[in-house]
Amino acid sequence: MGFREEIDTHKLPKHVAVIMDGNGRWAKGKGKMRVFGHHNGVLSVRDVVEGAGELGIKYLTLYTFSAENWNRPKYEVTAIMELLISTINKEIKKLMENNVRLNTIGDIDKLPEKCYVELKNAVEKTSANTGLVLTLALSYSSRREITDAAKAIAAKVEKGLIKAEDVDEALFAQHLHTADMPDPELLIRTSGEYRISNFLLWQIAYAELYFTDKLWPDFRREDLFEAILDYQKRERRFGLISEQIN
Numbered sequence: 001m002g003f004r005e006e007i008d009t010h011k012l013p014k015h016v017a018v019i020m021d022g023n024g025r026w027a028k029g030k031g032k033m034r035v036f037g038h039h040n041g042v043l044s045v046r047d048v049v050e051g052a053g054e055l056g057i058k059y060l061t062l063y064t065f066s067a068e069n070w071n072r073p074k075y076e077v078t079a080i081m082e083l084l085i086s087t088i089n090k091e092i093k094k095l096m097e098n099n100v101r102l103n104t105i106g107d108i109d110k111l112p113e114k115c116y117v118e119l120k121n122a123v124e125k126t127s128a129n130t131g132l133v134l135t136l137a138l139s140y141s142s143r144r145e146i147t148d149a150a151k152a153i154a155a156k157v158e159k160g161l162i163k164a165e166d167v168d169e170a171l172f173a174q175h176l177h178t179a180d181m182p183d184p185e186l187l188i189r190t191s192g193e194y195r196i197s198n199f200l201l202w203q204i205a206y207a208e209l210y211f212t213d214k215l216w217p218d219f220r221r222e223d224l225f226e227a228i229l230d231y232q233k234r235e236r237r238f239g240l241i242s243e244q245i246n
């Protein structure tokens with residue numbers, strides 16, 4: 001029996017987030033340039049998006065490019081941006097067919113103009129789709145997101161729109177880029193690194209973490225299913241004791 005058949009579809013995580021890591025090492029292992037890894041990583045994205053949609057996952061958030069990634073060698077950044085543009089172009093038809101709604105988080109106005117425009121168009125074009133919500137984190141920094149939220153809230157207090165004592169967790173969450181999404185129940189990171197790298201710090205407060213040694217270009221929907229199955233075997237206690245849950 002494959003992992004897919006073992007999954008209890010009534011107990012799916014609503015939101016799965018993925019730190020797609022290991023493209024460079026994958027390419028290096030094959031004696032190729034890092035960019036070759038990024039190109040192959042797109043095949044994994046396509047397969048995982050399809051797998052998530054078919055399974056009935058509602059939200060899939062992919063860490064695609066971090067704010068820190070701008071500091072990589074210029075040719076790599078340029079290649080990633082070009083890949084992003086060509087991929088959106090190529091995939092838009094599939095997204096429509098599969099009823100996927102594209103969304104972004106992060107400072108996307110920092111992306112090259114062409115990239116920004118393509119993304120905006122794709123988000124607009126898929127906005128009425130009712131299936132999987134696919135969110136790409138681009139030029140994303142969780143600390144910046146949290147700082148910006150604090151700034152926006154402070155400005156509202158200053159203007160007298162809200163009172164300082166009205167600021168609670170729910171209001172704070174409403175000022176994050178993920179305002180209209182539930183928190184991820186499951187966070188996957190590939191490539192054998194055990195860190196969060198400034199991704200969704202607020203939102204993963206109680207997420208189940210899943211790490212795999214697989215490099216992102218080797219990751220496929222079966223690996224997603226394996227991670228979800230692992231998630232379903234865990235007991236989420238939220239501070240309670242086991243007896244209170246069962």
Ligand code: IPE
Nearest residue numbers: 020021022023024025026064
């Ligand atoms: C993840 O793979 C993709 C991005 C961060 C854009 P990496 O490019 O980080 O690959 P490794 O970690 O160097 O192998």
Ligand code: IPE
Nearest residue numbers: 019020021063064065066197
């Ligand atoms: C995290 O991967 C960012 C993305 C997957 C887009 P990195 O490869 O940039 O993370 P670090 O720098 O090794 O932590």
Ligand code: MG
Nearest residue numbers: 021022023024
């Ligand atoms: Mg990496």
